[in-house]
Amino acid sequence: MCFGAFLKQKLAKQAKGHAHLSMLRRYIGARRHLLLDNGHQPSIRGCHQLDQSLVRMSQPIRVKDKVLQKVFRHDHSFVSLRMPLNASVEDVMAAMKIPARDHILVKVKSSGVREQLKMDARATSSFLGLNERIFLCTADQADKLTPLQEQLGPDMNTIYALENMSSKIIAAQLTSYDWELFNAMHETELLYYVLGKKKFPNSPTANLERFIQRFNEVAYWVATELCLCADQAKRARLLKKFITIATILYSHHNMNSFTAVMYGLTNSAVSRLHKTWKKVPNKMKKRFRRYEHMLDPFSNHEAMRQVVAKLSPPYIPYLPLILKDLTFIHEGNKSYRNGLVNFEKMSMIAKNLRTVKDCRNQPYLPISPQNNLMDKMFLKSPLKQKLTFSDQSLSVEGAQIICLYIRNLKVIDDQRKLSQLSRNIEP
Numbered sequence: 044m045c046f047g048a049f050l051k052q053k054l055a056k057q058a059k060g061h062a063h064l065s066m067l068r069r070y071i072g073a074r075r076h077l078l079l080d081n082g083h084q085p086s087i088r089g090c091h092q093l094d095q096s097l098v099r100m101s102q103p104i105r106v107k108d109k110v111l112q113k114v115f116r117h118d119h120s121f122v123s124l125r126m127p128l129n130a131s132v133e134d135v136m137a138a139m140k141i142p143a144r145d146h147i148l149v150k151v152k153s154s155g156v157r158e159q160l161k162m163d164a165r166a167t168s169s170f171l172g173l174n175e176r177i178f179l180c181t182a183d184q185a186d187k188l189t190p191l192q193e194q195l196g197p198d199m200n201t202i203y204a205l206e207n208m209s210s211k212i213i214a215a216q217l218t219s220y221d222w223e224l225f226n227a228m229h230e231t232e233l234l235y236y237v238l239g240k241k242k243f244p245n246s247p248t249a250n251l252e253r254f255i256q257r258f259n260e261v262a263y264w265v266a267t268e269l270c271l272c273a274d275q276a277k278r279a280r281l282l283k284k285f286i287t288i289a290t291i292l293y294s295h296h297n298m299n300s301f302t303a304v305m306y307g308l309t310n311s312a313v314s315r316l317h318k319t320w321k322k323v324p325n326k327m328k329k330r331f332r333r334y335e336h337m338l339d340p341f342s343n344h345e346a347m348r349q350v351v352a353k354l355s356p357p358y359i360p361y362l363p364l365i366l367k368d369l370t371f372i373h374e375g376n377k378s379y380r381n382g383l384v385n386f387e388k389m390s391m392i393a394k395n396l397r398t399v400k401d402c403r404n405q406p407y408l409p410i411s412p413q414n415n416l417m418d419k420m421f422l423k424s425p426l427k428q429k430l431t432f433s434d435q436s437l438s439v440e441g442a443q444i445i446c447l448y449i450r451n452l453k454v455i456d457d458q459r460k461l462s463q464l465s466r467n468i469e470p
Contacts, residue, residue: 101223104249110168117184153194154457169249173456196455200271214291216449217300230399237369263454265307270464279322296358312465357407
């Protein structure tokens with residue numbers, strides 16, 4: 044190859060890489076963020092030039108934290124309030140100096156479903172779903188409220204960026220973020236969550252709810268990317284990539300994101316894409332069916348329990364299964380017998396909470412590209428330093444952007460819309 048041809052090929056490759064990073068910058072910039080005083084989520088400024096302040100370790104959400112909360116009006120204008128995490132609806136309305144007798148707060152989902160919030164409801168910012176928003180309006184305006192454009196989710200997928208990312212990098216970033224969120228959560232939050240806020244009004248479960256919401260976000264992300272991909276060949280490649288990512292997550296003992304990716308792949312809007320699934324190699328489909336069997340709820344999730352029983356700490360558990368066990372223990376057993384504390388019930392609850400605690404009794408250092416990733420990002424000369432992921436070399440700027448992409452996924456959480464998109468690409 045002559046030098047001119049070599050240079051042309053090199054420049055084309057660099058241009059492709061810059062286009063990939065530029066697309067991710069635009070994607071990240073459009074993402075909504077919930078900012079707390081303790082900085083538990085990354086603060087996204089303009090992504091034209093990245094620095095170490097863009098990627099922050101997730102911190103535990105505390106009772107005394109204040110949250111920057113947006114309250115929208117019926118015309119989609121909004122007011123930003125910095126309120127205590129545990130503030131009630133009444134507190135929010137008082138901060139806005141709005142008479143409670145004339146107005147109400149309504150939670151609006153991306154599907155358009157509306158739910159009026161009770162005046163004594165607390166921690167409204169932490170229990171919002173993925174694309175849910177809070178609106179302030181009069182009783183007459185409630186039925187006319189419509190979702191914001193941002194609530195509807197993306198109208199284009201990010202397959203170009205995903206195809207340029209190694210599956211190992213994606214799985215490593217998913218695991219890194221899951222581990223941060225899991226570590227930020229105290230195991231007693233599971234107990235508060237099951238017993239209810241009425242019994243523990245001053246004990247928020249925001250860290251647990253954030254972890255659960257992340258599960259839903261990853262599941263809908265998988266379904267969203269596939270249903271927005273109109274090209275069948277590209278869609279098949281994306282299916283294979285997500286199965287590969289699930290395999291790596293499983294090897295990292297990240298049962299949270301592994302199960303989330305699998306739930307995304309088994310979403311009815313994805314599973315009906317028969318023409319696309321036919322293009323997936325049989326070997327990979329067999330692996331997928333083996334993973335799918337693990338999600339089978341038959342015999343109280345026996346398959347999943349057998350897999351988890353073989354894992355040794357540290358690992359990231361599938362928390363909905365533990366929450367289910369705690370709920371059955373609580374509702375199926377009285378707390379008192381003949382006026383005495385039911386210690387058998389307390390022992391069963393403690394055993395489940397101890398399981399969560401034992402999952403993280405050691406530092407999480409899987410054999411993966413994520414080892415010391417956060418430390419490597421913050422070197423003195425980030426743009427010159429290279430990170431090696433498998434067979435690829437990635438600049439720290441690129442690593443930061445990918446990290447932000449994975450932590451700020453844009454999804455469609457309206458199942459009816461996903462089903463319609465699925466029918467559009469495969470009638």
